[in-house]
Amino acid sequence: MLQAARHTAIVDAVQRERVVRVTDLAQSLGVSAMTVRRDIESLEEAGLVERIHGGAKLPGDARTHEPGFEQKSTQAITEKQAIAAEAAKLVKEGSAIGLSAGTTTYELAKLLLDGPRITVVTNSIRIAELFHHDPGTGRRGTSVIVTGGERTPSDALVGPIATSALKQLHLDTLFLGVHGMDAQAGFTTPNLQEAETNKAFMASARNVVVLADNSKWGTVGIASIAGLEDADELITDPGLGEEARRVLADGVGKLRIAEA
Template identity: 80%
Template sequence: MLQAARHTAIVDAVQRERVVRVSDLAQALGVSAMTVRRDIESLEDAGLVERIHGGAKLPGDARTHEPGFELKSTQRTDEKHAIAVEAASLVREDMAVGLSAGTTTYALAKELVGGPRITVVTNSVRIADVFQAGSSMGPGRMGSTVILIGGERTPSDALVGPIATGALKQLHLDILFLGVHGMDAKAGFTTPNMLEAETDRAFIGAARSVVVLADHSKWGTVGIASIAALEDADELITDAKLGEEARRVLSEGVGKLRIAAAD
C-alpha cells in the first residue's frame, strides 16, 4: 500500500475509533509495525493524529474538551449496552447504588429501572428522569428511591461542585458505577472537568465498592483532571474491542477486569 493510502487509512481509523494500536494498524494495512510508527510520526507532524504509547489518538483538546450528552449518547451504543447489562448483574435488592453522570451509566439506569428495588443516588438529571419515567410502568418499578444531588451543570449533564460534593460526603453507598472520560496507565481515570473530578472523588469516598464503566475507546484518552488511580477501582467493566495491551495493563491495575459479552 502506498504511503498516502496508508496515511488516509490511519487517520480514518483514528477518527472512527479515537484510539488505535500500532499492531492493529500494521495487521490491517499489511505492513510492519515500524512502518506504521513512521507513518504516525508523519501524521503527528501534520497535526492529524497524536502519538501515544503503542498507538495513536485524536489530537488536541481531549484533556479539556467535554462533548455534550447528545453527541456521546449516539456513539458506541452496542458497547455501552453490553457494559450496562454486565453491570446490572451486580445489583441486588435493597442496595444503595451510586450512578455518576454519563452515557454509559445512563444505559445502566435503563437496565436497572425494571429490576430490583434499590435506592439510587445520582448527579445526573437524565438518570433520575429514567427512574421517574419507569415509576408508572409496572409494580416491579415502583419501589426504587432516587436521590438527585444538586450542583452546577456541566456540558455532559453532570451536577458537580461544592453542593454535590457536600451531599455525597454524608452518604454511604453499597456500590458506585462510575463513568469516566478516559483511562490511562499513568493518569488513571480522568475527566476534562475539574469540578466533576472532585465530585466523582466524593462519590468514590462514599462507596463500599467502585465499579468503573468504560468502553474501549476511553483507553489512552487523558482528561485534564484525575479522578482516581487504576487500582482504586474494585472492578472495571469494558467491551470486547479493548486491545490486548490495554487488557494486560488494566488487569494488573484494577481489582477485577470484566469484559462484557456482545449480544
C-alpha cells in the same frame, strides 16, 4: 519492511489500540525503536497520529472539550448497552448504589427500572428524570436521591453542594462513568469540578465499578478522577485492544469484558 508499509501498520495499530508503545511497535515491525520514533514523527507531521511519551496516540483528543449528553448518547450505543447489561448483574435487592452522570450509566439506569428494589444516589439530571417519569418506581420501593449542584454540559450536577452531599452517604456500589482512561493518567474528565465530585462519589462507596467502552482508552481529560488501581472492577467491551486489556487487567481489581 518498507517505510510506507511501516507507516500503514503504525496508523492501523493506533486506530485499533488508540495508544501504542514504541517498544511494542519496534518488536512487531522488526525494526529499531529509533526507526519507529522517526516514523511517528513523520506521521505526526501528516496529522495521522500524536506523539506521547514512549509512544503514539490518536490525534485531537482535547483535554477540556466536554461533549453534551445528546452527542455522547449516539456514540458506541451497542457497546454501552452491553456494558450496562453486565453491570446490572451486580445490583442486588436492597442495596444502595451510586450512578454517576454519563451515557453508559444512563443505559444501566434504564435496565434498573425493572430491576430489584434499591436506593439510587445520582448526580445525573437525566438519570433522576428517568426514575421520576417511570410510574412503577415508587410501587417497587426504589428510592432516588439527587445530589444537587451546578449543571455541566453533560447534565452532571457538580461542585461543592454535590460533593458535600456525597460525603455524608455510604453506598454499597458506585457505577462510575468516565471520559477517558489511560495507563499513566488513570480515569479522567474534562471538567475540573466533576473530577472532585466523582472523587467524593468514590470515597462514599464500598465498591467502585467503572463503566467505559473501548473508545475511552487513550483519552485523557484535564482532570484526574482516580488511578486505574482505585477501581475494584472495570466493565468494558470486546472492542478493547489486547495491549489495553493487558494494562487494565494489571491495573484494576477485576476486568470484565461485556459480550454483546
